[in-house]
Amino acid sequence: MLDWFDAYTGTVLNGLALAAVLFVIAVGLSLVFGTMDVLNLAHGSVSLVGAYVGVAMVGDSASIAAFVAAVLVASAIGLVLGGVLAAMTAKVSGHLRQALLTLGVALIAGDVLAEVFGSDVKRVRAPEGLDGSTEVLGTPYPVYRLVMVGVGLAVAVLLYLVLERTRLGAIVRATVADRDMVEAVGIRTTLVLGGVFAGGAALAAAGGLLAAPVLGAQPGLDDTILLLALVVIVIGGLGSLRGALLGAVLVGQVQVLGVALLPELASFMLFGAMGLVLLLRPAGLLPAPGRRA
Amino acid sequence: MSADVQEVTAPLVGGSRRRPAWRLLAAGVVVVVLALLPLMLAAYPIGLMSRILAFALLVLSVDLLTGVTGLPTLGQVAYFGTGAYTAGLVGVHVTSNAPAQLVAGTLAAALVALVTGAVVVRTSGIVFLMVTLAVGELAHQAVDSLAFTGGTNGLVGIPPITLLPGGEPLLLSGFVYWWVLVVFLLGAAVAAVVVASPLGRSMRGVRDGETRLRALGQETYPVKLSAFVVAGALAGAAGTAWVAQARFISPGDLAFDVSAFALLAVVLGGAGSLWGPVLGAAVVIVARDELSSYVGGLGSMLLGAIFVVAVYLLPRGIAGVARVRRPAWTRSRGTA
Numbered sequence: 001m002l003d004w005f006d007a008y009t010g011t012v013l014n015g016l017a018l019a020a021v022l023f024v025i026a027v028g029l030s031l032v033f034g035t036m037d038v039l040n041l042a043h044g045s046v047s048l049v050g051a052y053v054g055v056a057m058v059g060d061s062a063s064i065a066a067f068v069a070a071v072l073v074a075s076a077i078g079l080v081l082g083g084v085l086a087a088m089t090a091k092v093s094g095h096l097r098q099a100l101l102t103l104g105v106a107l108i109a110g111d112v113l114a115e116v117f118g119s120d121v122k123r124v125r126a127p128e129g130l131d132g133s134t135e136v137l138g139t140p141y142p143v144y145r146l147v148m149v150g151v152g153l154a155v156a157v158l159l160y161l162v163l164e165r166t167r168l169g170a171i172v173r174a175t176v177a178d179r180d181m182v183e184a185v186g187i188r189t190t191l192v193l194g195g196v197f198a199g200g201a202a203l204a205a206a207g208g209l210l211a212a213p214v215l216g217a218q219p220g221l222d223d224t225i226l227l228l229a230l231v232v233i234v235i236g237g238l239g240s241l242r243g244a245l246l247g248a249v250l251v252g253q254v255q256v257l258g259v260a261l262l263p264e265l266a267s268f269m270l271f272g273a274m275g276l277v278l279l280l281r282p283a284g285l286l287p288a289p290g291r292r293a
Numbered sequence: 294m295s296a297d298v299q300e301v302t303a304p305l306v307g308g309s310r311r312r313p314a315w316r317l318l319a320a321g322v323v324v325v326v327l328a329l330l331p332l333m334l335a336a337y338p339i340g341l342m343s344r345i346l347a348f349a350l351l352v353l354s355v356d357l358l359t360g361v362t363g364l365p366t367l368g369q370v371a372y373f374g375t376g377a378y379t380a381g382l383v384g385v386h387v388t389s390n391a392p393a394q395l396v397a398g399t400l401a402a403a404l405v406a407l408v409t410g411a412v413v414v415r416t417s418g419i420v421f422l423m424v425t426l427a428v429g430e431l432a433h434q435a436v437d438s439l440a441f442t443g444g445t446n447g448l449v450g451i452p453p454i455t456l457l458p459g460g461e462p463l464l465l466s467g468f469v470y471w472w473v474l475v476v477f478l479l480g481a482a483v484a485a486v487v488v489a490s491p492l493g494r495s496m497r498g499v500r501d502g503e504t505r506l507r508a509l510g511q512e513t514y515p516v517k518l519s520a521f522v523v524a525g526a527l528a529g530a531a532g533t534a535w536v537a538q539a540r541f542i543s544p545g546d547l548a549f550d551v552s553a554f555a556l557l558a559v560v561l562g563g564a565g566s567l568w569g570p571v572l573g574a575a576v577v578i579v580a581r582d583e584l585s586s587y588v589g590g591l592g593s594m595l596l597g598a599i600f601v602v603a604v605y606l607l608p609r610g611i612a613g614v615a616r617v618r619r620p621a622w623t624r625s626r627g628t629a
Binding site: 039092095096097099100101103104105106107108109110111112115223227230231234238264267268270271272274275278279282 | 359365412415416419420423424426427428430431434435437438549550553556557559560561564591593594596597598599600601603604605608
């Protein structure tokens with residue numbers, strides 16, 4: 001067992017690194033669905049915008065400070081994009097019409113990004129000082145991927161504290177559970193919802209940039225990210241923070257460990273696993289409390 | 294979720310039952326014009342029309358589930374692909390006879406729909422959407438990795454179709470178009486008959502209030518499974534028509550964007566109406582494939598702009614334009 005773990009340490013860590021950015025990206029999608037009942041199919045595009053911010057600001061080499069600055073810029077752009085999307089979807093009711101609207105926005109964004117940045121794969125270097133490798137259990141492993149895991153954990157803890165321990169978080173959770181009741185006690189839910197949408201998009205853009213040193217930036221990556229994020233949140237349970245975390249860890253391991261252990265079945269495992277989870281637990285593994293499936 | 298779909302679609306089907314004589318006449322004129330097109334148009338636009346009709350039949354199958362039954366689906370590419378690959382494989386290994394390929398592809402798709410649907414229709418709403426997405430993606434991965442489907446390269450070397458055993462292969466795009474038109478009209482007729490039948494009434498009942506239907510003592514599972522199998526068969530027929538005109542099928546034809554565009558064509562056209570989604574399918578194909586060169590290769594951007602504008606200007610899709618009166622009760626907001 002320990003031998004096996006030794007051999008696959010790097011693989012498991014790769015899965016965790018992927019899980020970390022998937023969580024950062026997907027949690028916004030999940031909370032937006034939970035609070036606003038909006039399935040934002042432009043979420044992957046926001047992440048791709050973040051990755052291209054990295055291409056423009058970091059590119060081949062940058063100091064840690066420049067990388068952090070790029071993350072902040074990406075988050076700010078994400079915040080604005082989220083606000084715009086929240087305003088656009090506010091008056092559009094029905095999942096199908098929201099899908100039409102947000103996928104329309106995603107198509108436009110995809111073509112604009114391809115025009116500006118070209119259709120070839122763009123690389124983003126990990127910041128200087130973090131682009132080397134270190135020893136983990138006797139195997140060399142890239143430092144930056146460990147940083148990704150750390151950032152993902154930090155975001156998870158921070159979100160948990162904000163959502164579970166603050167008044168603001170209580171309002172957001174209440175809005176997930178029963179929007180009309182929150183409105184009835186005198187809280188403007190449109191502001192709550194717009195804030196969640198903007199915050200979720202900011203995280204998606206930051207996550208796209210964090211993932212860029214590993215995944216790069218190219219047209220079509222928006223679809224890939226959207227599909228993975230959708231799988232993460234439906235496996236975990238829509239609108240649930242813990243669900244998004246569990247879903248991200250599962251999807252990260254299935255994606256990476258699956259390829260290493262069962263290469264011939266790897267491409268089936270992700271959607272096979274999602275189908276299985278949904279058929280057994282339609283509400284996901286850790287559904288948000290108070291929310292009906 | 295089911296309430297959302299109901300809100301989009303409820304008034305349209307009611308409208309389709311009024312003035313049947315007028316509607317029959319209009320449908321007759323459209324069919325005659327479609328049938329005469331090869332005598333008027335050059336080979337290239339006729340090829341485009343063939344693609345539109347094949348895709349439109351796929352869109353009709355999505356509409357039967359999404360618009361009529363209230364089950365939004367991203368998985369019809371699985372049955373479209375089953376039909377297409379079956380027809381292609383029959384063409385390569387057995388016979389180039391088009392009716393035989395149609396029957397084989399449709400039956401294979403219906404069978405696969407029966408097996409998968411038996412499990413899938415136990416879910417509803419957004420979960421149904423995601424489970425069908427999984428089915429579609431699994432089919433996409435399957436044809437991509439299996440050897441006998443040609444893998445990533447797709448199925449090549451499909452001979453041109455023939456109509457009669459031992460007959461001349463149909464090489465002219467006009468003749469191929471007529472065959473695709475026949476398949477489309479057969480499929481559309483099946484869809485229209487199903488929608489008007491008692492099964493269609495039960496399907497709308499599932500969409501508008503599944504619990505109510507159950508309370509009245511009707512089992513809804515057989516209704517949903519029947520709808521799923523009929524829709525799967527139509528998607529399979531669409532697949533055989535697609536292969537007949539393209540003589541090629543590859544995993545790319547089963548990709549996520551095809552599912553997404555098929556679903557959006559339904560919403561754009563007006564879910565629940567039958568003619569609206571057909572027009573929606575035409576808009577999608579023309580904007581993405583044909584008008585792209587007029588806007589500097591930015592076909593996706595044009596299509597995206599059409600989607601965004603349609604959401605605000607056509608709240609009930611293209612079919613909603615024909616029907617201005619809207620009962621107030623359909624505007625109630627869904628809970629999920």
